[in-house]
Amino acid sequence: MNFDAKGTLPAAEFPFHPDNSPSHTPRGEFSVEEAIGKANTLIEAMGWIRRFRGKTTVIKLGGSLLDDENALMHILLDVIFMESVGMKPVIVHGGGKAINRALAESGIEPNFVRGRRVTDAPTLKVVEKVLAGELNVFITDEIERLGGRAMNLSFTTTNVLFGEKLPTEEDEDLGFVGHVTRVDRSVIEGLSYTDQVPVIPSMCEGEDGQRYNVNADTAAMAVAQALGAEKLVFLSDVNGVRRDKDDPKTIIDSLSAEEARSLIKEGVINGGMIPKVEACLETLDRGVRKVHIVDGAVRHSLLLEIFTTSGVGTEIHA
Structure with a gap:
């Protein structure tokens, strides 16, 4: 993204800028059919x-997309559009790749158990700095700039x-890894009602003030469950x-939820997609109306999934 001296994205790079509206476009540059x-x-x-x-609509933004500057710009433009037409988008983000880079710079070796990051005290400091600090501010600033x-x-x-520390097996200690018990x-709703997009990092705080790393999904x-969201969208690296x-x-x-369960039993849904779909089903069971899995790298995938009949991802519903 190429910002000008004032830190603003030039109109040529901002599809929704008023200067790019038809009233600013010479009539001969597009046909009646195109119009x-x-x-x-x-x-x-x-x-x-x-x-x-x-x-x-709660949007889960993953670490891999935060590394793709072009994809991130179009996702955030979609979020701005959603807010502009009266929807109430809420962003919850992770940042695994950025955390790994920061850990490497600090000389800390990342450690995972069953897909979850083991978070000891030094790792927690890095996670908090990256997630609750740098990335959280960065996403917010980008929305403002756009x-x-x-x-x-x-x-x-x-x-x-x-929240609180995540319960684990007796022989398994993930350190300061938690799960959310209260939102x-x-x-969040106060910000949404004032036309602002809440941006939330995947960390929580215990009643005693202890902070925990939380899986972004x-x-x-x-x-989504606490807000009674209409939709939860997982922006993924698959379509x-x-x-x-x-x-x-x-x-x-x-x-449908029933069809999804059948496909898991049949082995059609397998591997890493199983926990994601099971998470979708659990969310539906707790009141969210629809869950979407969408490839965030597709340009304007959020708008295409929500505002077109065919969509570009998978919608799972009750």
Whole structure:
């Protein structure tokens, strides 16, 4: 992204900037057919916009996407658009790759058990610095630079995630890894009602003030459940649930919870997709209406999934 001296994204790089509207475009630069196509797209989106206006959508933003500057810009533009048409987006983010880089710079070797990061005291300091500090501020600032309004919610501003140490097997100690037991809804909803996008890192604080590292998927689930969200969107590095995990063209556009459970039993859903789909099912069981798995690297994948009939990912519903 190329910002000008004022730190603003130039109009040429901002698709929703007023200077890029048809009124600023010479009439001869696009055909009537192209203009009608644009109008048809808006009409298709109108029904979805009316349906989801005023509804909360929680977006889980993963570490791999935070490393892709172009993908991140389009995701955040989508979030701004959602807020602009009356939706209430909430971002919950991780940052695994950034944490690994920071650990390497500190000479700390990362350690994982069953996919969860072992978080001792030195690692916790790095995690807090990266997640609750650098990345949380960075995402918030990017939304502001792109023309939106956002507020970072962390230990240095206002913490909204509270929890406790994650229970584990007796012979397994993950250190300061926790899970969310309470979400401060009032702060998040207050920001949404003032047209700001809450940005929340995947960390929580215990009643005794102890801070914990939290899996970003489960943190997003806790926020979606607490807010009674209409949708929870997992931005992933795959395009959704596939009948053949190695063939992107076999994506399943829509699944009921019952169908998803059957596909797990049949082995169609397998490997690393199983825990993600099971997390989606658990979220549906707790009141969230729909869960989406979307490839965040696809340009404007959020808008395409939410505001078009066919979508670009997998929607799982009750």
